[in-house]
Amino acid sequence: MTVAAGKLVRMAEQITANLAHTDDYGIVSAKVADHLNRFWDPRMRQALLEYAGREANSLSPALRMALPQLRDGGE
Amino acid sequence: MPMSLYYNVGAESDLGTPAPDPGAATVSLKIDGIPIAVPGGASVLRAAALAGVGVPKLCATEDLAAFGSCRLCLVEIEGRKGYPASCTTLVEAGMEVRTQTPRLAELRRNVMELYISDHPLDCLTCSANGDCELQDMAGAVGLREVRYGYEGANHLDKPKDQSAPYFAFDPAKCIVCSRCVRACEEQQGTYALTIGGRGFASEVMASQNEPFAASECVSCGACVKACPTATLMEKSVVAHGQPERAVITTCAYCGVGCSFRAELQGDRLVRMVPDRNGKANHGHSCVKGRFAFGYATHKDRVTSPMIRDSIDQPWRKVGWAQAIDTAAQRLRGIQERWGRKAIGGVTSSRCTNEEVYVVQKFVRAALGNNNVDTCARVCHSPTGYGLKTTLGESAGTQNFDSVMQTDVILLVGANPTEAHPVFASLMKRRLSQGAQLIVVDPRAIDLVDSPHVRAQFHLQLKPGTNVAVINALAHTVIDEGLEDEAFIRSRCEWDAYQTWRAFISEPRNSPEALAEAIGAPAAQLRAAARLYAKAGNAAIYYGLGVTEHSQGSTMVLGIANLAMATGNLGREGVGVNPLRGQNNVQGACDMGSFPHEFSGYRHLSDAVVRGKFEADWGVQLDPKPGYRIPNMFDAAIAGEFKGLYVQGEDFAQSDPDTQHIYAALSAMECVIVQDLFLNETAKFAHIFLPGCSFLEKDGTFTNAERRISPVRKVMAPLTGLDEWRITCRLSTAMGYPMDYRHPSEIMDEIARLTPNFQGLSYELLNEVGSVQWPCNAAAPEGTPLMHVQEFVRGKGYFAPTPYVPTEERSTARYPLLLTTGRVLSQYNVGAQTRRTEAVAYHREDRLEMHPADAEVRGIVDGSWVGVKSRAGETVLRAKVTDRVQPGVLYTTFHHPESGANVITTDNSDWATNCPEYKVTAVQAYPVSKPSEWQEMFRRFAVKQERLAAPVAAGGAGASLAPAATGRKEGLETAKAES
């Protein structure tokens, strides 16, 4: 386990909220995915995906839509 | 020629009066028959100096406007009557000036005679002997006798004022030339000095005739440099005598990056004098760079490498070879057991570009991962993100001098008089010429209302509402049709602008909708927006009050949007300017210290860029980002990050949520700290590699205006090993050889691999002094102003900036908001400044609290206050003041035992994880004893001190006692009293 899942989710939700200038989840989720791809260590993306596999419903809709756009999780 | 040991320079020249404004037509004249052409607006005195003719002078100096009081610089001018003062007479075409005639000689001798008759004749024992303009002038005019006798009324028995920590004032030697008074006004802008009395009774006095230490003086030293006699003199010169040689180098404290003459006797640094040719500071300085250099030779400096197996064991002194082998073995061992990615490194913005560059190279090439980050993570990482996204380059747009063309300054979350003093002086000069000022800050900083400067608007927002403010300002600009559409159409992405425009026009972004959240009236927000938008030239300057928030990056985007929308980019007097905290924050970021990018801010995933590095470095590089500092700590606690190489950084004091950091550091198997002192983080270290002070290095620093300035060695490393060599030897020991012979070769590599640095070399720096990047074929001597024709990214990008309030909100349990900052005399975690006389100014961190909040809690000024957040609890002494608003607390974090970061939380900027130092919800209550954390801190400090004791013997020792003990004693006294 890398960075604790709770913390990753909190960070991912903060990213989502701050990129959500519109209600169009398509636009927002693409920005969120791009951000996570550019700036997160792949181990963190992987851990977020694993968490989402278990608890997808607890995530905000735009973040959920971003997950399939994440590049390779682990290595 | 590389910069190398003892790059000595001669004495500083003084042309007598300042250079005239550039651009004036040339004027030809003759001085003592010598023809010379000078720019119009120059004084005759300056023209003479340029012609190589020295005219005697006392009240004139190149740093100050001509004053014309001493009458020593008299000349004769063909066709004019009398003997005009050459310092106040401007050149005219065809003038014929005579500087040496029998009559002039007689007049000058008379003037000197009067001065000398009221001056002590202790030249041989005077501290200024050899560096006294009065002495020189007496010689120059051939003074041989004094007819008035020395018995008459005089000032010779006036007492000395030794109250200021770094300089002495000996009024008996004063000639009342008023250079000091003018320096304090013109250069520093503090107005602490006046000439009191009249005629014979006139004398220099500080404030209302108080001792310097009790006056408004901020010890910048400008008056000391200006004084032509021994009246104002550095105590270090009084103690050690006049320096023999000088080396030009760069201050290692703040992001202004002042250029200095380090003046020495042999290897002893006698004084630091600001360099008149320094392009960032033009001969000015602040108390830190000018005087606070004693830490470099402080007894706490550790000069020998040390190792231990666990942090419960005593340190053992070892040689360099053993220390480096041990470090390499342990790091390799961790990688074998836990994987390639289980270790990383952190670069320091206090180190040189070259030192930073080799550390990030070491991580990427020798460790084979991208777990490298820098302390800018915790200060200006949102600047990098925000300005790169909107403008295309992660840096400020202007040079400092640009502020002299500004009509309106919008100052957001920055306190330049404390944190960037030399730039603050420039800003004050512009404001006193009539530019207007808008301050956005929760606290009434000095610039809001000080002598000769008053802000038109102080938007006293609640902490955490920056984005609301910038949105309200931008909304007003659009709502009232104040945007610069021509600029937007030609310079920015039109579609993105339309999206942003629709967003910012929404009612939720109006001043009326946001006023309550912000805590400032809508009308004031609108008026401030109008002032900025209609200014002509409006410039934004901002500091950590912008970045250190959970929406720090959004705020930087918002700042850039506002500047683009009003056309305030791409010329003199405008722009977006981050004021960087530490000396080399800009450089550390430029050098590729972030886990996702190479030098010059190029993402790892760019295959072309990566290919260039792979070819040059001869290794395969990982194309995916590594951990940021907070990720490293989280991963350490989760048990999968095990080793860290820390260059000159002190997380255990400077980073938020101290207890979390203690836990993370304790969880690692190998922490390697490279620093001057056994700092707080070193208490958790297994290997200590002693670093060098800036006086012992060759290299470069890059200041807040992208200016790369040389740092030159003035003495050999006390540790016996250059800091960049430590990293290179470690890398070599780990199987990736680095064999540079000199830092200039590291710079050559940086230039080879980084387009913005392409034209840079030590030869160029030696030639022109300093260079602002980009420096390349298109701009061979650098780039003072960026984005002139087009933005670096091509078209400017408007990024929408939704206002997402921080999760750190005041609640019933934690009803107050704590924000943090710094003071002038101390620097960051204070590891250096606490080890200088500067402790006299700031012995402890105090908690500022509004009288109303204090009263309901039964807290009085000076009493002990417990402060508790969801992260932790500490105890500080109260300072009851209405500088802060009700509901807001403020403190600094210069002393470790204050534990200010025990209470700051792990909340951070959404885009960059820059910690939210500026907002913590807390409760405060009166207490009589230190917090549990402080007790623990003290026990731990005492234990670590004991573990360092065996190596402390023999001078090159280690002491872990906090350098300033005032606060400790204070606590003890308080306990005794209660």
Ligand code: SF4
């Ligand atoms: S040290 Fe600076 S602030 Fe103090 S009196 Fe001199 S010029 Fe003014």
Ligand code: SF4
């Ligand atoms: S203190 Fe020095 S600079 Fe000031 S008036 Fe006296 S001699 Fe001149």
Ligand code: SF4
């Ligand atoms: S601390 Fe900053 S302002 Fe002061 S001398 Fe150094 S660089 Fe200049």
Ligand code: FES
């Ligand atoms: S130097 Fe010109 S009057 Fe003093």
